[in-house]
Amino acid sequence: MKLDKRSNIPLYAQLKDWILERIASGQFPAGQQIPSELVLCEDLALSRPTVRQAIAELVAEGTLVIQKGKGTFVSAEPERLEIRQFSPFSYSLLAAKSLSDYNFQSIELLPPDEETLRLFEGAKASGSPGFWSLTWPIRIHGQEIGLGHSLIPVSLFPDFGDQVQSGKSMIDILANKYAYLPSKGSCQLAVRAATHAEALALDISRRSPVLCATSRLTSRSGHICEWIELIWRPDSVTLGLEAGRI
Amino acid sequence: MKLDKRSNIPLYAQLKDWILERIASGQFPAGQQIPSELVLCEDLALSRPTVRQAIAELVAEGTLVIQKGKGTFVSAEPERLEIRQFSPFSYSLLAAKSLSDYNFQSIELLPPDEETLRLFEGAKASGSPGFWSLTWPIRIHGQEIGLGHSLIPVSLFPDFGDQVQSGKSMIDILANKYAYLPSKGSCQLAVRAATHAEALALDISRRSPVLCATSRLTSRSGHICEWIELIWRPDSVTLGLEAGRI
Numbered sequence: 001m002k003l004d005k006r007s008n009i010p011l012y013a014q015l016k017d018w019i020l021e022r023i024a025s026g027q028f029p030a031g032q033q034i035p036s037e038l039v040l041c042e043d044l045a046l047s048r049p050t051v052r053q054a055i056a057e058l059v060a061e062g063t064l065v066i067q068k069g070k071g072t073f074v075s076a077e078p079e080r081l082e083i084r085q086f087s088p089f090s091y092s093l094l095a096a097k098s099l100s101d102y103n104f105q106s107i108e109l110l111p112p113d114e115e116t117l118r119l120f121e122g123a124k125a126s127g128s129p130g131f132w133s134l135t136w137p138i139r140i141h142g143q144e145i146g147l148g149h150s151l152i153p154v155s156l157f158p159d160f161g162d163q164v165q166s167g168k169s170m171i172d173i174l175a176n177k178y179a180y181l182p183s184k185g186s187c188q189l190a191v192r193a194a195t196h197a198e199a200l201a202l203d204i205s206r207r208s209p210v211l212c213a214t215s216r217l218t219s220r221s222g223h224i225c226e227w228i229e230l231i232w233r234p235d236s237v238t239l240g241l242e243a244g245r246i
Numbered sequence: 247m248k249l250d251k252r253s254n255i256p257l258y259a260q261l262k263d264w265i266l267e268r269i270a271s272g273q274f275p276a277g278q279q280i281p282s283e284l285v286l287c288e289d290l291a292l293s294r295p296t297v298r299q300a301i302a303e304l305v306a307e308g309t310l311v312i313q314k315g316k317g318t319f320v321s322a323e324p325e326r327l328e329i330r331q332f333s334p335f336s337y338s339l340l341a342a343k344s345l346s347d348y349n350f351q352s353i354e355l356l357p358p359d360e361e362t363l364r365l366f367e368g369a370k371a372s373g374s375p376g377f378w379s380l381t382w383p384i385r386i387h388g389q390e391i392g393l394g395h396s397l398i399p400v401s402l403f404p405d406f407g408d409q410v411q412s413g414k415s416m417i418d419i420l421a422n423k424y425a426y427l428p429s430k431g432s433c434q435l436a437v438r439a440a441t442h443a444e445a446l447a448l449d450i451s452r453r454s455p456v457l458c459a460t461s462r463l464t465s466r467s468g469h470i471c472e473w474i475e476l477i478w479r480p481d482s483v484t485l486g487l488e489a490g491r492i
Binding site: 061062080082086087088089095182183184185186187188189190191192193196206207209210211234235237238239240241242243244245 | 307308326328332333334335341428429430431432433434435436437438439442452453455456457480481483484485486487488489490491
Protein backbone atom coordinates (compact mmCIF):
# COMPACT_ATOMS: atom_id res chain seq x y z
CA MET A 1 0.00 0.00 0.00
CA LYS A 2 1.18 3.48 -0.87
CA LEU A 3 -0.21 6.78 0.34
CA ASP A 4 -2.12 8.50 -2.44
CA LYS A 5 -2.08 12.30 -2.24
CA ARG A 6 -4.77 12.62 -4.89
CA SER A 7 -7.20 10.28 -3.13
CA ASN A 8 -10.42 11.49 -1.49
CA ILE A 9 -9.35 9.68 1.67
CA PRO A 10 -7.53 12.14 3.95
CA LEU A 11 -3.82 11.47 4.26
CA TYR A 12 -3.96 11.00 8.04
CA ALA A 13 -6.57 8.25 7.53
CA GLN A 14 -4.38 6.60 4.89
CA LEU A 15 -1.44 6.76 7.29
CA LYS A 16 -3.56 5.14 10.02
CA ASP A 17 -4.36 2.27 7.66
CA TRP A 18 -0.70 2.06 6.63
CA ILE A 19 0.33 1.66 10.29
CA LEU A 20 -2.53 -0.77 11.05
CA GLU A 21 -1.55 -2.96 8.09
CA ARG A 22 2.03 -3.14 9.35
CA ILE A 23 0.80 -4.10 12.82
CA ALA A 24 -1.51 -6.78 11.36
CA SER A 25 1.27 -8.21 9.17
CA GLY A 26 3.70 -8.39 12.07
CA GLN A 27 6.07 -5.85 10.57
CA PHE A 28 5.37 -3.65 13.63
CA PRO A 29 5.01 -6.29 16.35
CA ALA A 30 3.17 -5.75 19.64
CA GLY A 31 5.29 -3.91 22.19
CA GLN A 32 7.73 -2.59 19.59
CA GLN A 33 8.58 1.03 18.84
CA ILE A 34 7.29 2.47 15.57
CA PRO A 35 9.27 5.01 13.49
CA SER A 36 9.35 8.51 14.98
CA GLU A 37 7.11 11.30 13.72
CA LEU A 38 10.07 12.84 11.94
CA VAL A 39 11.00 9.60 10.19
CA LEU A 40 7.40 9.01 9.11
CA CYS A 41 7.21 12.60 7.79
CA GLU A 42 10.38 12.20 5.74
CA ASP A 43 9.93 8.63 4.52
CA LEU A 44 6.32 9.15 3.44
CA ALA A 45 6.64 12.83 2.49
CA LEU A 46 3.90 13.86 4.91
CA SER A 47 3.41 17.01 6.98
CA ARG A 48 3.89 16.94 10.73
CA PRO A 49 0.18 17.64 11.53
CA THR A 50 -0.88 14.71 9.30
CA VAL A 51 1.43 12.31 11.12
CA ARG A 52 0.40 13.73 14.50
CA GLN A 53 -3.30 13.28 13.82
CA ALA A 54 -2.88 9.67 12.68
CA ILE A 55 -0.82 8.79 15.74
CA ALA A 56 -3.12 10.68 18.12
CA GLU A 57 -6.12 8.72 16.87
CA LEU A 58 -4.33 5.39 17.11
CA VAL A 59 -3.32 6.28 20.67
CA ALA A 60 -6.91 7.25 21.52
CA GLU A 61 -8.08 3.92 20.10
CA GLY A 62 -5.54 2.03 22.17
CA THR A 63 -3.56 0.68 19.22
CA LEU A 64 -0.46 2.73 19.98
CA VAL A 65 0.91 3.93 23.27
CA ILE A 66 3.27 6.86 23.88
CA GLN A 67 6.01 6.35 26.43
CA LYS A 68 7.23 9.75 27.48
CA GLY A 69 10.80 10.44 26.47
CA LYS A 70 11.05 7.12 24.65
CA GLY A 71 8.76 7.12 21.65
CA THR A 72 5.58 5.55 20.31
CA PHE A 73 5.00 1.83 20.68
CA VAL A 74 2.51 -0.74 19.47
CA SER A 75 0.29 -1.60 22.43
CA ALA A 76 1.10 -4.96 23.91
CA GLU A 77 -1.47 -7.05 25.71
CA PRO A 78 0.04 -7.04 29.17
CA GLU A 79 1.43 -10.25 30.57
CA ARG A 80 -1.26 -11.87 32.61
CA LEU A 81 -1.08 -14.16 35.55
CA GLU A 82 -3.22 -17.25 35.11
CA ILE A 83 -5.00 -18.43 38.20
CA ARG A 84 -5.10 -22.08 37.28
CA GLN A 85 -8.05 -24.33 37.82
CA PHE A 86 -10.12 -21.56 39.27
CA SER A 87 -13.22 -22.87 41.02
CA PRO A 88 -15.77 -21.65 43.56
CA PHE A 89 -13.37 -22.96 46.24
CA SER A 90 -10.41 -20.86 45.10
CA TYR A 91 -9.25 -18.53 47.88
CA SER A 92 -11.80 -20.00 50.31
CA LEU A 93 -10.44 -19.60 53.83
CA LEU A 94 -12.29 -22.67 55.10
CA ALA A 95 -10.92 -24.78 52.22
CA ALA A 96 -7.34 -23.50 52.64
CA LYS A 97 -4.66 -25.77 54.05
CA SER A 98 -2.89 -22.77 55.55
CA LEU A 99 -3.58 -19.06 55.80
CA SER A 100 0.06 -18.03 56.17
CA ASP A 101 0.17 -16.56 52.63
CA TYR A 102 -2.93 -14.43 53.05
CA ASN A 103 -1.51 -11.30 54.78
CA PHE A 104 -4.89 -10.17 56.03
CA GLN A 105 -5.59 -6.46 55.89
CA SER A 106 -8.48 -6.65 58.32
CA ILE A 107 -10.16 -9.26 60.50
CA GLU A 108 -13.40 -7.99 61.97
CA LEU A 109 -16.52 -9.24 63.67
CA LEU A 110 -19.49 -7.68 61.87
CA PRO A 111 -22.87 -7.41 63.54
CA PRO A 112 -25.61 -8.94 61.41
CA ASP A 113 -27.13 -6.46 58.97
CA GLU A 114 -29.91 -6.92 56.48
CA GLU A 115 -27.66 -7.34 53.45
CA THR A 116 -25.34 -9.91 55.01
CA LEU A 117 -28.24 -11.88 56.45
CA ARG A 118 -29.77 -12.00 52.97
CA LEU A 119 -26.51 -13.45 51.59
CA PHE A 120 -26.71 -16.19 54.19
CA GLU A 121 -30.41 -16.66 53.43
CA GLY A 122 -31.46 -15.04 56.67
CA ALA A 123 -30.35 -18.16 58.52
CA LYS A 124 -31.23 -17.72 62.15
CA ALA A 125 -31.86 -14.05 61.46
CA SER A 126 -33.26 -13.41 64.88
CA GLY A 127 -30.37 -14.82 66.82
CA SER A 128 -27.42 -14.41 64.44
CA PRO A 129 -24.30 -13.39 66.30
CA GLY A 130 -22.86 -11.85 63.12
CA PHE A 131 -20.08 -12.66 60.72
CA TRP A 132 -16.30 -12.76 60.58
CA SER A 133 -15.14 -10.47 57.80
CA LEU A 134 -11.60 -10.93 56.52
CA THR A 135 -9.96 -8.97 53.72
CA TRP A 136 -6.62 -9.48 52.02
CA PRO A 137 -4.63 -8.29 49.02
CA ILE A 138 -3.92 -10.70 46.19
CA ARG A 139 -0.30 -10.04 45.28
CA ILE A 140 1.99 -11.38 42.61
CA HIS A 141 5.59 -10.35 42.11
CA GLY A 142 5.06 -7.71 44.78
CA GLN A 143 2.26 -6.05 42.84
CA GLU A 144 -1.26 -5.87 44.12
CA ILE A 145 -3.48 -7.33 41.41
CA GLY A 146 -6.59 -8.12 43.37
CA LEU A 147 -8.52 -8.07 46.62
CA GLY A 148 -10.21 -10.84 48.53
CA HIS A 149 -13.02 -10.62 51.05
CA SER A 150 -14.50 -13.54 52.96
CA LEU A 151 -17.52 -13.70 55.27
CA ILE A 152 -17.90 -16.60 57.69
CA PRO A 153 -20.83 -16.93 60.11
CA VAL A 154 -19.96 -16.69 63.78
CA SER A 155 -22.73 -19.21 64.50
CA LEU A 156 -20.66 -21.94 62.79
CA PHE A 157 -17.17 -20.65 63.67
CA PRO A 158 -17.45 -18.64 66.92
CA ASP A 159 -13.71 -17.96 67.30
CA PHE A 160 -12.53 -18.02 63.69
CA GLY A 161 -11.23 -14.44 63.47
CA ASP A 162 -9.51 -14.56 66.84
CA GLN A 163 -7.92 -17.89 66.01
CA VAL A 164 -6.62 -16.65 62.64
CA GLN A 165 -5.30 -13.50 64.29
CA SER A 166 -3.47 -15.49 66.92
CA GLY A 167 -1.81 -17.58 64.22
CA LYS A 168 -3.51 -20.86 65.10
CA SER A 169 -3.06 -23.53 62.41
CA MET A 170 -5.94 -24.44 60.12
CA ILE A 171 -5.77 -28.04 61.32
CA ASP A 172 -6.54 -26.83 64.83
CA ILE A 173 -9.09 -24.21 63.74
CA LEU A 174 -11.09 -26.75 61.73
CA ALA A 175 -10.77 -29.66 64.14
CA ASN A 176 -14.21 -31.14 64.89
CA LYS A 177 -15.80 -28.79 62.35
CA TYR A 178 -16.12 -31.45 59.68
CA ALA A 179 -19.87 -30.90 59.16
CA TYR A 180 -19.38 -27.16 58.62
CA LEU A 181 -16.62 -27.35 56.00
CA PRO A 182 -17.52 -26.45 52.42
CA SER A 183 -18.64 -29.35 50.25
CA LYS A 184 -20.44 -27.56 47.42
CA GLY A 185 -19.85 -24.20 45.85
CA SER A 186 -21.26 -21.94 43.21
CA CYS A 187 -19.61 -18.85 41.81
CA GLN A 188 -20.68 -15.93 39.67
CA LEU A 189 -18.16 -14.19 37.46
CA ALA A 190 -18.77 -10.75 36.06
CA VAL A 191 -17.21 -7.48 35.07
CA ARG A 192 -18.27 -4.51 37.17
CA ALA A 193 -17.07 -1.03 37.99
CA ALA A 194 -14.59 -0.74 40.83
CA THR A 195 -15.77 1.03 43.96
CA HIS A 196 -13.77 4.00 45.15
CA ALA A 197 -11.97 1.94 47.80
CA GLU A 198 -11.17 -0.86 45.34
CA ALA A 199 -9.84 1.59 42.77
CA LEU A 200 -7.56 3.14 45.39
CA ALA A 201 -6.28 -0.24 46.58
CA LEU A 202 -5.59 -1.51 43.05
CA ASP A 203 -4.20 1.80 41.76
CA ILE A 204 -6.70 2.03 38.91
CA SER A 205 -9.07 4.86 38.06
CA ARG A 206 -12.38 5.11 39.82
CA ARG A 207 -15.17 3.21 38.03
CA SER A 208 -12.61 1.16 36.01
CA PRO A 209 -13.88 -2.31 35.21
CA VAL A 210 -12.73 -5.13 37.46
CA LEU A 211 -13.11 -8.86 37.03
CA CYS A 212 -15.22 -10.03 39.96
CA ALA A 213 -15.97 -13.51 41.30
CA THR A 214 -18.47 -14.12 44.08
CA SER A 215 -18.57 -17.61 45.57
CA ARG A 216 -21.06 -19.14 47.93
CA LEU A 217 -19.96 -22.28 49.73
CA THR A 218 -22.31 -24.74 51.39
CA SER A 219 -21.27 -27.18 54.08
CA ARG A 220 -22.02 -30.87 54.43
CA SER A 221 -24.58 -29.88 57.04
CA GLY A 222 -26.38 -27.73 54.46
CA HIS A 223 -25.41 -24.34 55.92
CA ILE A 224 -23.94 -21.54 53.85
CA CYS A 225 -20.55 -21.52 55.53
CA GLU A 226 -18.63 -18.89 53.54
CA TRP A 227 -19.11 -16.10 51.00
CA ILE A 228 -16.04 -14.96 49.09
CA GLU A 229 -15.75 -11.93 46.88
CA LEU A 230 -12.62 -11.65 44.74
CA ILE A 231 -11.80 -8.79 42.42
CA TRP A 232 -8.86 -8.40 40.05
CA ARG A 233 -7.36 -5.66 37.96
CA PRO A 234 -8.72 -6.31 34.48
CA ASP A 235 -5.31 -6.20 32.80
CA SER A 236 -3.42 -8.61 34.98
CA VAL A 237 -5.19 -11.90 35.39
CA THR A 238 -6.91 -14.73 33.56
CA LEU A 239 -8.89 -17.40 35.32
CA GLY A 240 -8.32 -20.96 34.18
CA LEU A 241 -11.17 -23.48 34.23
CA GLU A 242 -10.69 -27.19 33.64
CA ALA A 243 -13.34 -29.76 32.84
CA GLY A 244 -13.70 -33.32 31.69
CA ARG A 245 -16.61 -35.19 30.11
CA ILE A 246 -17.37 -38.85 30.22
CA MET B 247 -25.83 15.31 58.87
CA LYS B 248 -26.50 18.94 58.12
CA LEU B 249 -24.78 21.16 55.60
CA ASP B 250 -22.54 23.66 57.38
CA LYS B 251 -22.11 26.94 55.55
CA ARG B 252 -19.29 28.03 57.83
CA SER B 253 -17.25 24.85 57.30
CA ASN B 254 -13.99 24.78 55.34
CA ILE B 255 -15.43 21.97 53.25
CA PRO B 256 -17.04 23.43 50.11
CA LEU B 257 -20.81 23.20 50.07
CA TYR B 258 -20.92 21.14 46.88
CA ALA B 259 -18.65 18.54 48.54
CA GLN B 260 -20.89 18.52 51.61
CA LEU B 261 -23.90 17.99 49.35
CA LYS B 262 -22.12 15.10 47.59
CA ASP B 263 -21.59 13.43 50.97
CA TRP B 264 -25.18 14.18 51.94
CA ILE B 265 -26.42 12.38 48.80
CA LEU B 266 -23.94 9.50 49.18
CA GLU B 267 -25.05 8.96 52.78
CA ARG B 268 -28.67 8.72 51.68
CA ILE B 269 -27.72 6.20 48.98
CA ALA B 270 -25.71 4.15 51.47
CA SER B 271 -28.54 4.16 54.02
CA GLY B 272 -31.10 3.07 51.43
CA GLN B 273 -33.08 6.31 51.67
CA PHE B 274 -32.23 6.88 47.98
CA PRO B 275 -32.34 3.29 46.65
CA ALA B 276 -30.60 2.11 43.46
CA GLY B 277 -32.58 2.97 40.34
CA GLN B 278 -34.71 5.58 42.10
CA GLN B 279 -35.06 9.25 41.24
CA ILE B 280 -33.45 11.77 43.59
CA PRO B 281 -35.02 15.18 44.32
CA SER B 282 -34.70 17.69 41.49
CA GLU B 283 -32.08 20.44 41.46
CA LEU B 284 -34.74 22.96 42.38
CA VAL B 285 -36.00 20.94 45.35
CA LEU B 286 -32.45 20.41 46.61
CA CYS B 287 -31.75 24.15 46.26
CA GLU B 288 -34.84 25.08 48.24
CA ASP B 289 -34.79 22.37 50.89
CA LEU B 290 -31.11 22.82 51.69
CA ALA B 291 -30.93 26.56 50.96
CA LEU B 292 -28.18 26.08 48.36
CA SER B 293 -27.40 27.94 45.14
CA ARG B 294 -28.07 26.33 41.78
CA PRO B 295 -24.33 26.11 40.80
CA THR B 296 -23.54 24.34 44.08
CA VAL B 297 -26.22 21.72 43.45
CA ARG B 298 -25.17 21.37 39.80
CA GLN B 299 -21.53 20.78 40.67
CA ALA B 300 -22.34 18.10 43.24
CA ILE B 301 -24.63 16.29 40.83
CA ALA B 302 -22.23 16.64 37.89
CA GLU B 303 -19.43 15.04 39.91
CA LEU B 304 -21.65 12.19 41.10
CA VAL B 305 -22.70 11.60 37.49
CA ALA B 306 -19.05 11.62 36.35
CA GLU B 307 -18.24 9.10 39.08
CA GLY B 308 -21.09 6.85 37.97
CA THR B 309 -23.08 7.17 41.19
CA LEU B 310 -25.93 9.09 39.58
CA VAL B 311 -27.30 8.94 36.07
CA ILE B 312 -29.29 11.61 34.26
CA GLN B 313 -32.21 10.43 32.13
CA LYS B 314 -33.04 13.21 29.73
CA GLY B 315 -36.44 14.75 30.31
CA LYS B 316 -37.01 12.56 33.36
CA GLY B 317 -34.59 13.53 36.10
CA THR B 318 -31.58 12.28 38.02
CA PHE B 319 -31.50 8.71 39.27
CA VAL B 320 -29.30 6.58 41.50
CA SER B 321 -27.34 4.25 39.20
CA ALA B 322 -28.63 0.73 39.25
CA GLU B 323 -26.47 -2.27 38.46
CA PRO B 324 -28.11 -3.50 35.27
CA GLU B 325 -30.03 -6.75 35.30
CA ARG B 326 -27.70 -9.48 34.20
CA LEU B 327 -28.30 -12.77 32.53
CA GLU B 328 -26.61 -15.65 34.30
CA ILE B 329 -25.12 -18.31 32.06
CA ARG B 330 -25.52 -21.19 34.46
CA GLN B 331 -22.94 -23.87 35.01
CA PHE B 332 -20.54 -22.30 32.58
CA SER B 333 -17.70 -24.64 31.66
CA PRO B 334 -15.09 -25.01 28.91
CA PHE B 335 -17.75 -26.99 26.98
CA SER B 336 -20.34 -24.20 27.03
CA TYR B 337 -21.23 -23.14 23.50
CA SER B 338 -19.02 -25.86 22.00
CA LEU B 339 -20.42 -26.82 18.61
CA LEU B 340 -19.08 -30.36 18.83
CA ALA B 341 -20.63 -30.82 22.28
CA ALA B 342 -24.00 -29.35 21.26
CA LYS B 343 -27.02 -31.58 20.87
CA SER B 344 -28.40 -29.28 18.20
CA LEU B 345 -27.20 -26.18 16.40
CA SER B 346 -30.64 -24.91 15.52
CA ASP B 347 -30.45 -22.07 18.07
CA TYR B 348 -27.09 -20.78 16.87
CA ASN B 349 -28.13 -18.52 13.94
CA PHE B 350 -24.66 -18.52 12.43
CA GLN B 351 -23.43 -15.24 10.97
CA SER B 352 -20.69 -16.88 8.96
CA ILE B 353 -19.47 -20.39 8.16
CA GLU B 354 -16.13 -20.33 6.38
CA LEU B 355 -13.30 -22.62 5.46
CA LEU B 356 -10.07 -20.88 6.52
CA PRO B 357 -6.75 -21.86 4.98
CA PRO B 358 -4.17 -22.73 7.62
CA ASP B 359 -2.25 -19.66 8.84
CA GLU B 360 0.53 -19.42 11.36
CA GLU B 361 -1.63 -18.19 14.21
CA THR B 362 -4.36 -20.80 13.84
CA LEU B 363 -1.83 -23.60 13.46
CA ARG B 364 -0.22 -22.43 16.70
CA LEU B 365 -3.59 -22.68 18.47
CA PHE B 366 -3.88 -26.26 17.30
CA GLU B 367 -0.25 -26.87 18.28
CA GLY B 368 0.90 -26.98 14.69
CA ALA B 369 -0.70 -30.40 14.30
CA LYS B 370 0.10 -31.69 10.84
CA ALA B 371 1.30 -28.20 9.92
CA SER B 372 2.64 -29.30 6.59
CA GLY B 373 -0.51 -30.96 5.38
CA SER B 374 -3.27 -29.13 7.28
CA PRO B 375 -6.30 -28.57 5.07
CA GLY B 376 -7.38 -25.64 7.25
CA PHE B 377 -10.14 -24.92 9.69
CA TRP B 378 -13.89 -24.43 9.76
CA SER B 379 -14.61 -21.03 11.27
CA LEU B 380 -18.15 -20.38 12.51
CA THR B 381 -19.39 -17.19 14.16
CA TRP B 382 -22.71 -16.46 15.80
CA PRO B 383 -24.40 -13.82 17.94
CA ILE B 384 -25.35 -14.65 21.51
CA ARG B 385 -28.81 -13.16 21.94
CA ILE B 386 -31.16 -12.91 24.84
CA HIS B 387 -34.58 -11.27 24.73
CA GLY B 388 -33.77 -10.14 21.20
CA GLN B 389 -30.70 -8.19 22.34
CA GLU B 390 -27.23 -9.09 21.21
CA ILE B 391 -25.16 -9.54 24.35
CA GLY B 392 -22.24 -11.52 23.03
CA LEU B 393 -20.43 -13.15 20.15
CA GLY B 394 -19.24 -16.69 19.66
CA HIS B 395 -16.50 -17.98 17.37
CA SER B 396 -15.51 -21.60 16.94
CA LEU B 397 -12.62 -23.17 15.01
CA ILE B 398 -12.75 -26.86 14.06
CA PRO B 399 -9.99 -28.60 12.10
CA VAL B 400 -10.95 -29.83 8.65
CA SER B 401 -8.59 -32.77 9.14
CA LEU B 402 -10.96 -34.17 11.79
CA PHE B 403 -14.26 -32.91 10.35
CA PRO B 404 -13.82 -32.54 6.57
CA ASP B 405 -17.43 -31.56 5.82
CA PHE B 406 -18.47 -29.90 9.07
CA GLY B 407 -19.24 -26.43 7.70
CA ASP B 408 -21.09 -27.73 4.67
CA GLN B 409 -23.10 -30.13 6.80
CA VAL B 410 -24.08 -27.39 9.27
CA GLN B 411 -25.02 -25.10 6.39
CA SER B 412 -27.21 -27.74 4.82
CA GLY B 413 -29.06 -28.21 8.12
CA LYS B 414 -27.87 -31.76 8.76
CA SER B 415 -28.60 -32.94 12.31
CA MET B 416 -25.78 -33.18 14.86
CA ILE B 417 -26.51 -36.89 15.31
CA ASP B 418 -25.70 -37.42 11.63
CA ILE B 419 -22.77 -34.98 11.58
CA LEU B 420 -21.07 -36.66 14.54
CA ALA B 421 -21.86 -40.26 13.59
CA ASN B 422 -18.71 -42.40 13.64
CA LYS B 423 -16.73 -39.42 14.98
CA TYR B 424 -16.68 -40.70 18.56
CA ALA B 425 -12.89 -40.52 18.88
CA TYR B 426 -12.82 -36.89 17.76
CA LEU B 427 -15.48 -35.56 20.12
CA PRO B 428 -14.33 -33.35 23.00
CA SER B 429 -13.57 -35.16 26.24
CA LYS B 430 -11.42 -32.61 28.09
CA GLY B 431 -11.49 -28.85 28.07
CA SER B 432 -9.68 -25.89 29.51
CA CYS B 433 -10.83 -22.31 29.43
CA GLN B 434 -9.29 -18.95 30.15
CA LEU B 435 -11.47 -16.10 31.34
CA ALA B 436 -10.33 -12.52 31.14
CA VAL B 437 -11.35 -8.95 30.59
CA ARG B 438 -9.96 -7.36 27.46
CA ALA B 439 -10.68 -4.41 25.20
CA ALA B 440 -13.20 -5.00 22.42
CA THR B 441 -11.88 -4.92 18.87
CA HIS B 442 -13.46 -2.49 16.48
CA ALA B 443 -15.64 -5.20 14.90
CA GLU B 444 -16.74 -6.54 18.29
CA ALA B 445 -17.62 -3.06 19.53
CA LEU B 446 -19.75 -2.47 16.43
CA ALA B 447 -21.54 -5.81 16.76
CA LEU B 448 -22.27 -5.35 20.46
CA ASP B 449 -23.14 -1.65 20.19
CA ILE B 450 -20.54 -0.58 22.75
CA SER B 451 -17.76 1.96 22.38
CA ARG B 452 -14.51 0.95 20.78
CA ARG B 453 -12.00 -0.39 23.30
CA SER B 454 -14.73 -0.97 25.92
CA PRO B 455 -13.93 -3.90 28.16
CA VAL B 456 -15.55 -7.22 27.29
CA LEU B 457 -15.69 -10.42 29.29
CA CYS B 458 -13.88 -13.02 27.20
CA ALA B 459 -13.67 -16.81 27.50
CA THR B 460 -11.37 -18.90 25.33
CA SER B 461 -11.82 -22.66 25.47
CA ARG B 462 -9.66 -25.40 24.07
CA LEU B 463 -11.25 -28.82 23.73
CA THR B 464 -9.33 -32.07 23.36
CA SER B 465 -10.79 -35.24 21.93
CA ARG B 466 -10.59 -38.81 23.21
CA SER B 467 -8.00 -39.39 20.50
CA GLY B 468 -5.81 -36.63 21.96
CA HIS B 469 -6.36 -34.09 19.17
CA ILE B 470 -7.34 -30.50 19.81
CA CYS B 471 -10.76 -30.70 18.19
CA GLU B 472 -12.21 -27.22 18.81
CA TRP B 473 -11.26 -23.73 19.92
CA ILE B 474 -14.06 -21.44 21.08
CA GLU B 475 -13.85 -17.74 21.79
CA LEU B 476 -16.83 -16.14 23.51
CA ILE B 477 -17.15 -12.48 24.36
CA TRP B 478 -19.93 -10.68 26.23
CA ARG B 479 -20.95 -7.14 26.90
CA PRO B 480 -19.56 -6.41 30.34
CA ASP B 481 -22.86 -5.11 31.72
CA SER B 482 -25.17 -7.92 30.73
CA VAL B 483 -23.92 -11.28 31.81
CA THR B 484 -22.56 -13.28 34.73
CA LEU B 485 -21.03 -16.71 34.33
CA GLY B 486 -22.05 -19.31 36.87
CA LEU B 487 -19.58 -21.99 37.99
CA GLU B 488 -20.56 -24.99 40.07
CA ALA B 489 -18.29 -27.30 41.98
CA GLY B 490 -18.38 -30.05 44.55
CA ARG B 491 -15.73 -31.47 46.87
CA ILE B 492 -15.48 -34.93 48.29
